[in-house]
Amino acid sequence: MPNTGFLKGLVELRPDGYVAVRDEIFTSVPGLFAAGDVADPIYRQLATSVGAGTRAAMVAEKYLVELENPQSEAAQDPSPVVEAWLSE
Numbered sequence: 001m002p003n004t005g006f007l008k009g010l011v012e013l014r015p016d017g018y019v020a021v022r023d024e025i026f027t028s029v030p031g032l033f034a035a036g037d038v039a040d041p042i043y044r045q046l047a048t049s050v051g052a053g054t055r056a057a058m059v060a061e062k063y064l065v066e067l068e069n070p071q072s073e074a075a076q077d078p079s080p081v082v083e084a085w086l087s088e
């Protein structure tokens with residue numbers, strides 16, 4: 001069982017405690033990505049975790065770049081996570 005208690009209320013979790021994702025890395029919160037064992041109840045292997053982590057890092061970078069464009073979809077609909085990040 002993954003250690004996800006601290007994420008309750010911030011992002012959707014599955015009943016078994018894993019972070020709920022679609023397409024491996026996308027959580028219920030835009031700009032918040034999950035990768036590896038925390039979101040993978042099936043494979044739970046080093047190679048699959050590294051692959052998901054690579055995808056999540058690349059998508060996160062793209063997301064942050066898009067935020068710098070005020071016309072982008074990401075900037076138009078900031079999630080609570082992004083709002084917290086922008087207010088720092």
Ligand SMILES: Cc1cc2nc3c(=O)[nH]c(=O)nc-3n(C[C@H](O)[C@H](O)[C@H](O)COP(=O)(O)OP(=O)(O)OC[C@H]3O[C@@H](n4cnc5c(N)ncnc54)[C@H](O)[C@@H]3O)c2cc1C
Binds near residue numbers: 003035044046047049
């Ligand atoms: C005994 C054992 C043998 C294995 N053998 C193999 C194998 O032969 N081949 C293979 O491919 N896979 C193997 N695995 C699986 C592999 O280790 C995992 O799939 C891989 O480590 C998952 O990587 P991860 O980054 O998703 O998670 P993890 O490696 O578990 O990393 C998660 C990190 O988050 C930290 N963390 C947790 N909660 C918090 C928190 N609240 N705040 C901050 N940090 C936190 C943890 O301390 C940990 O450092 C094995 C696993 C185990 C337990």
